Amino acid sequence: MSADIDAVAGQFVDYYYRSFDADRNSLAALYRDSSMLTFEGAQVLGTAAIVEKLVSLPFQKVQHKVTTKDAQPSSPSVASLLVSVTGLLVVDDSPNPLQFSQTFHLIPDGGSYYVFNDIFRLNYA
Template sequence: MTFEGIQLQGALKIMEKLSALTFQKINRIITSVDSQPMFDGGVLINVLGRLKADEDPPLSFSQTFILKPLGSTYYCQHDIFRLGLHDTS
């Protein structure tokens, strides 16, 4: 998983990062979802939207991930999440 430019590998590292996030309440507003099938049965998915954490103003975000088949279900093989922060200086 890549979260805000930091690469994390393995379930333990990913759970440590997600558990360390300090917000108490989060709201997601999905603007669009695009998906493409992959030759090996996987699915590439891109999500655009807005994320509001606690009382902070909403921020744009992009999330791209790959779902891979595993029997009759899917698992997330890769995940990239980025807030839409822009340097305005």
Template sequence: MDPVGIAEKSTEQFVQFFYGSYDKQRNALGNLYRDSSAILWNGNAFSGAQQYSEFLGRLPVSHHEIDVYDCHPITAMTNTQGATGILINVTGTVKYGDHPNKRTFSQTFILAPDEIQAGNYYVQSDNFRFV
């Protein structure tokens, strides 16, 4: 399969897993990040999975609705097995707790191919912003 096809399939799986877990089982998200992951959540910077997981655990229950997502392979991030990095852009709405209004958000991920577990990716960069 070509890099674009792999990126599209991987992105579809990632988006479904990420937002489904975010809304129902946030503790599973920490496994997607590394200590070296760069994370920016609405202007708040986090370094690594542990600090980010603790922050997510303090947020109220959420419900995401994804409007659109797009992806692009990053061939400059090709690993020794030939897997490329993936740039993902997501736009949607999210409602936190019993707040009556949904908020529009944009989120950009850079997924890097995992050198240890072939076929897997980790979040190298995550930038979330309310619009």
């Protein structure tokens, strides 16, 4: 709930979606073998499987537009943080963007952070 937390979360969110939209393979650097992704209910474990899942998503071109991002420290003892994002997903230049929500749990690791938890959902009206 500090400016630091918000700054870290903001930098992460910007970097994550810029990387996602430019080259999903580059997201490998943000995960570890213990990382978990739940994507539309499908559970995937570990960097290789997570990147394979993200790369296999059936669109050629994608753009995330972040509407809200909220961050909180997730532990009283470690500098880990929880980041919750809502936004719009523009897929293959569709005129009808999809609403999404995504939660990341970031763990500090050698001056940077990796994604331990990642939960993604499209929100249908």
